[in-house]
Amino acid sequence: MSETSSGSRTLEVSLGSRSYPIHIGPGLLGQPDALAPWLAGRQVMIVTNEVVAPLYLERCRASLPEGVEVRELVLPDGEATKTLASVERIWDALLEAGFNRRCTLVALGGGVIGDMVGFAAACYQRGVAFIQVPTTLLSQVDSSVGGKTGVNHPLGKNMIGAFWQPRAVLIDTETLASLPPRELSAGLAEVIKYGLIRDVDFLAWLEREMAALRDLAPEAMARAIERSCAIKAEIVAEDETEQGVRALLNLGHTFGHAIEAHQGYGVWLHGEAVGAGMLMAAELSARLGWLGAAEVARARAIIEAAGLPLAAPADMSVEDFLARMRLDKKNIDSRLRLVLLRSLGDACVHDETPLELLETLIETFPRVD
Amino acid sequence: MSETSSGSRTLEVSLGSRSYPIHIGPGLLGQPDALAPWLAGRQVMIVTNEVVAPLYLERCRASLPEGVEVRELVLPDGEATKTLASVERIWDALLEAGFNRRCTLVALGGGVIGDMVGFAAACYQRGVAFIQVPTTLLSQVDSSVGGKTGVNHPLGKNMIGAFWQPRAVLIDTETLASLPPRELSAGLAEVIKYGLIRDVDFLAWLEREMAALRDLAPEAMARAIERSCAIKAEIVAEDETEQGVRALLNLGHTFGHAIEAHQGYGVWLHGEAVGAGMLMAAELSARLGWLGAAEVARARAIIEAAGLPLAAPADMSVEDFLARMRLDKKNIDSRLRLVLLRSLGDACVHDETPLELLETLIETFPRVD
Numbered sequence: 061m062s063e064t065s066s067g068s069r070t071l072e073v074s075l076g077s078r079s080y081p082i083h084i085g086p087g088l089l090g091q092p093d094a095l096a097p098w099l100a101g102r103q104v105m106i107v108t109n110e111v112v113a114p115l116y117l118e119r120c121r122a123s124l125p126e127g128v129e130v131r132e133l134v135l136p137d138g139e140a141t142k143t144l145a146s147v148e149r150i151w152d153a154l155l156e157a158g159f160n161r162r163c164t165l166v167a168l169g170g171g172v173i174g175d176m177v178g179f180a181a182a183c184y185q186r187g188v189a190f191i192q193v194p195t196t197l198l199s200q201v202d203s204s205v206g207g208k209t210g211v212n213h214p215l216g217k218n219m220i221g222a223f224w225q226p227r228a229v230l231i232d233t234e235t236l237a238s239l240p241p242r243e244l245s246a247g248l249a250e251v252i253k254y255g256l257i258r259d260v261d262f263l264a265w266l267e268r269e270m271a272a273l274r275d276l277a278p279e280a281m282a283r284a285i286e287r288s289c290a291i292k293a294e295i296v297a298e299d300e301t302e303q304g305v306r307a308l309l310n311l312g313h314t315f316g317h318a319i320e321a322h323q324g325y326g327v328w329l330h331g332e333a334v335g336a337g338m339l340m341a342a343e344l345s346a347r348l349g350w351l352g353a354a355e356v357a358r359a360r361a362i363i364e365a366a367g368l369p370l371a372a373p374a375d376m377s378v379e380d381f382l383a384r385m386r387l388d389k390k391n392i393d394s395r396l397r398l399v400l401l402r403s404l405g406d407a408c409v410h411d412e413t414p415l416e417l418l419e420t421l422i423e424t425f426p427r428v429d
Numbered sequence: 430m431s432e433t434s435s436g437s438r439t440l441e442v443s444l445g446s447r448s449y450p451i452h453i454g455p456g457l458l459g460q461p462d463a464l465a466p467w468l469a470g471r472q473v474m475i476v477t478n479e480v481v482a483p484l485y486l487e488r489c490r491a492s493l494p495e496g497v498e499v500r501e502l503v504l505p506d507g508e509a510t511k512t513l514a515s516v517e518r519i520w521d522a523l524l525e526a527g528f529n530r531r532c533t534l535v536a537l538g539g540g541v542i543g544d545m546v547g548f549a550a551a552c553y554q555r556g557v558a559f560i561q562v563p564t565t566l567l568s569q570v571d572s573s574v575g576g577k578t579g580v581n582h583p584l585g586k587n588m589i590g591a592f593w594q595p596r597a598v599l600i601d602t603e604t605l606a607s608l609p610p611r612e613l614s615a616g617l618a619e620v621i622k623y624g625l626i627r628d629v630d631f632l633a634w635l636e637r638e639m640a641a642l643r644d645l646a647p648e649a650m651a652r653a654i655e656r657s658c659a660i661k662a663e664i665v666a667e668d669e670t671e672q673g674v675r676a677l678l679n680l681g682h683t684f685g686h687a688i689e690a691h692q693g694y695g696v697w698l699h700g701e702a703v704g705a706g707m708l709m710a711a712e713l714s715a716r717l718g719w720l721g722a723a724e725v726a727r728a729r730a731i732i733e734a735a736g737l738p739l740a741a742p743a744d745m746s747v748e749d750f751l752a753r754m755r756l757d758k759k760n761i762d763s764r765l766r767l768v769l770l771r772s773l774g775d776a777c778v779h780d781e782t783p784l785e786l787l788e789t790l791i792e793t794f795p796r797v798d
Binding site: 144148151152155158160179183185186187209210213219220221223301302387 | 548554556578579582585588670
């Protein structure tokens with residue numbers, strides 16, 4: 061972590077020849093040439109959505125040097141658009157513009173834009189450069205770090221994709237001012253996750269600062285983003301393609317993905333589903349004898365304080381959950397693998413949960429009224 | 430290169446942790462457990478096409494060990510099916526079967542099947558294992574070696590894809606017995622290419638053995654495949670992602686892709702377009718003063734002896750060629766890069782061909798009657 065006089069900070073994600081920097085700070089977007097060092101050539105396409113474009117497209121364009129050929133593509137907003145068809149629109153636009161393999165894609169927006177643009181970059185002419193400019197808390201602390209790209213399939217979330225690293229990530233913390241409160245809460249789910257899986261001190265800090273974070277207090281927010289990115293960068297550097305430790309980042313996600321898929325993508329926000337899913341994982345960990353009641357209560361309290369749901373959708377049966385969870389990418393052969401908590405701040409991957417215990421947990425977990 | 434008592438040979442493609450073997454020999458397909466060492470887990474999907482399935486699907490299945498879950502997917506035949514829609518059919522089938530990230534795809538067929546299945550494997554759950562079982566000469570000497578995968582787009586060939594290496598390549602030379610003569614010639618185009626770009630001794634050997642190769646003489650064919658794979662493996666090991674020397678493998682392809690795209694994929698076979706394209710590259714090299722008339726005559730003679738076209742489609746204008754060539758993946762910014770011949774057996778990438786020279790070459794190159 062290095063700090064400059066302007067208050068911006070730079071983290072490095074260490075991945076050998078694919079290493080890249082994460083710049084975090086207020087007002088980064090719009091600084092002339094902020095994007096210049098990371099361009100592969102002179103062809104640039106900014107891809108964003110209808111909500112973000114009126115807010116930040118102009119500033120993003122202003123961060124590009126003179127003399128580059130800039131195209132813009134504005135897609136619809138929302139998780140429901142995270143489909144192969146949207147990625148095809150990006151490929152069509154690139155080909156219609158005659159862009160070659162030294163072009164650069166800029167993903168301006170939240171996680172949906174980042175995942176789609178990253179995947180489009182991964183597969184356009186077998187791989188071109190891209191830069192992440194995440195504008196939501198969720199994408200700033202999660203999806204813009206680590207190189208996971210992809211789209212949803214009717215039968216499962218993120219089922220089609222690639223590992224493809226950006227050239228750089230530019231996090232302008234001022235963009236959070238335009239974020240709806242519900243999306244802020246969804247982002248905080250992933251921030252809480254880092255505390256739960258790896259850093260109990262950070263969790264304690266979050267318990268103290270949660271009100272400030274929901275008020276967008278600049279110092280607290282910058283620190284939360286930095287620590288989240290640092291933990292994620294550390295884990296990704298250890299395990300780029302999710303053979304081992306990286307799976308811990310999926311705490312709450314196996315349950316959460318089942319909720320999202322069952323409800324139809326975009327009905328629950330990803331972070332909302334992960335919030336409820338983390339609580340399910342904590343309660344299952346308690347049933348395995350790993351967490352005590354006080355620890356589960358702490359997990360529940362911080363999830364609640366972030367404004368996240370503490371219950372699953374009313375109409376989801378045990379079988380609705382299990383059918384979706386059996387498709388999870390972490391599973392090996394037909395064995396269900398779950399990320400659970402040995403204690404607060406210490407997660408593990410577990411594939412020996414008795415099915416009965418899991419069924420009882422899902423059965424008895426509260427449902428939304 | 431190692432040789433076993435059964436007459437089969439094994440080459441290694443050296444790519445660090447992504448290294449893999451190429452096994453070449455008669456009757457490899459159908460040997461029990463021939464595929465066993467390369468499976469990632471217990472879920473296997475064999476993807477093939479309607480022409481290959483009746484010939485080799487049974488033998489391929491017999492090469493898998495007992496106890497694995499085997500699914501089969503039979504796609505239509507032909508370059509025209511090399512689309513994202515076909516790859517989506519593979520993804521749909523994998524998800525419907527509940528296959529996880531430790532599954533293995535087996536590509537049984539020609540280059541179209543190999544490219545599509547490789548791309549499907551590259552992007553299914555962000556990457557799963559696959560094995561190439563090429564059954565055409567073209568795919569045995571070219572597309573199954575080197576990890577280029579992908580599909581065509583209406584605006585360009587192989588525009589969408591990924592670099593993704595197979596776990597192994599199994600070349601059963603007996604499968605060539607069922608190959609139509611036109612496809613055999615198309616495969617010989619790539620064999621000739623290796624001689625032209627890298628090995629003038631191999632070119633001379635091909636001049637002597639061309640009749641035997643067109644008669645499928647087993648010894649000559651085995652040697653031609655081995656030498657071709659060895660040259661390609663050597664070049665790929667030097668430059669996996671085509672930053673430099675690998676571009677030489679595109680001799681004749683910039684012209685050839687323009688022909689294929691203009692005619693509509695599948696009208697000319699890939700190898701036929703490359704055959705004419707190599708002659709165009711040789712003649713352009715002569716106009717640059719690099720090749721003499723005798724060398725161009727040798728190139729023309731071997732291309733003709735292989736049964737390949739010596740003329741471009743009748744209706745293709747200079748602009749038809751140039752418009753397609755400007756989209757070529759080798760281009761940097763707007764600069765046209767061509768693979769040309771300094772001499773027979775010595776290719777180079779050249780981006781300073783005067784446009785006028787190129788236009789005259791295309792203008793005066795013979796057209797099909």
